[in-house]
Amino acid sequence: MKNILSRIMLFSTLIIIVISCGKVMITGRNQMLLFSQGELTSLSNQAYTEIMSTTSPSTNRAQTAMVNKVGEDLTQAVEKYLKKNGWESSLEGITWKYDLVKSDQVNAFCLPNGNIVFYEGIMKITNTPDLVAVVMGHEIAHALAKHGNERMSQEALVGVAGQALAAYVGSESQKTQMLFGLAFGVGSQLGVLLPYSRKHEYEADRLGLIIMSMAGYDINVAPGFWEKMSDGKGGTMEFFSTHPSDANRIAQIKKVLPEAATYAPGK
Numbered sequence: 001m002k003n004i005l006s007r008i009m010l011f012s013t014l015i016i017i018v019i020s021c022g023k024v025m026i027t028g029r030n031q032m033l034l035f036s037q038g039e040l041t042s043l044s045n046q047a048y049t050e051i052m053s054t055t056s057p058s059t060n061r062a063q064t065a066m067v068n069k070v071g072e073d074l075t076q077a078v079e080k081y082l083k084k085n086g087w088e089s090s091l092e093g094i095t096w097k098y099d100l101v102k103s104d105q106v107n108a109f110c111l112p113n114g115n116i117v118f119y120e121g122i123m124k125i126t127n128t129p130d131l132v133a134v135v136m137g138h139e140i141a142h143a144l145a146k147h148g149n150e151r152m153s154q155e156a157l158v159g160v161a162g163q164a165l166a167a168y169v170g171s172e173s174q175k176t177q178m179l180f181g182l183a184f185g186v187g188s189q190l191g192v193l194l195p196y197s198r199k200h201e202y203e204a205d206r207l208g209l210i211i212m213s214m215a216g217y218d219i220n221v222a223p224g225f226w227e228k229m230s231d232g233k234g235g236t237m238e239f240f241s242t243h244p245s246d247a248n249r250i251a252q253i254k255k256v257l258p259e260a261a262t263y264a265p266g267k
């Protein structure tokens with residue numbers, strides 16, 4: 001009996017995988033997405049409200065303006081490209097918003113609903129528009145490539161979280177909420193709790209540079225930015241603990257620069 005049950009479970013799992021295959025914009029990589037963008041958007045909206053209730057907007061006008069300007073430039077450029085090239089489904093459920101918040105944390109993130117939050121602490125390192133664009137392009141790429149949904153889907157099926165969830169008696173929406181919390185953290189821990197996989201990080205680096213390039217920013221500052229933070233030099237800074245920079249990462253970034261350059265305006 002148990003055998004039959006596990007076969008049925010395996011079979012239904014396979015069906016789920018077949019029917020929920022998506023493709024990452026631009027790279028065309030196949031991915032498994034078990035959650036709807038609507039679910040991700042509504043959970044992101046809740047998380048955003050929670051974060052903003054624990055912090056306040058920065059009073060630094062110049063830096064706030066810089067974060068907004070870079071955000072608008074990058075998202076407008078990538079939206080135009082995606083709409084023109086048949087990837088507009090990647091934009092579903094995303095409404096871009098940019099915030100710089102008062103906090104010494106060296107961190108920045110983008111939620112799956114398009115809410116991009118920079119902390120004042122990271123502005124000491126991203127002190128030019130091009131450097132803001134390195135971090136912002138990377139974070140926008142995570143959102144557009146649906147990395148959060150993919151990660152929650154993997155966790156639901158095979159991860160430790162999946163096992164705990166299978167044993168957990170609760171509604172489907174409660175389970176989805178738990179997975180979201182694991183992927184993105186909540187409150188002050190948001191964006192710090194769990195880093196993305198290396199595969200997602202490298203893909204976000206590559207797509208982030210492409211997005212930067214589309215908006216006409218200088219992608220050549222990227223290797224220097226990551227080098228400065230490599231091999232533990234990022235120390236306890238939140239962003240670099242979830243984005244470890246080593247020789248492999250920097251080599252990969254250098255390798256994709258020529259490809260990213262072909263997306264520059266006028267190329």
Ligand SMILES: [Zn+2]
Nearest residue numbers: 196201204243
């Ligand atoms: Zn990342």
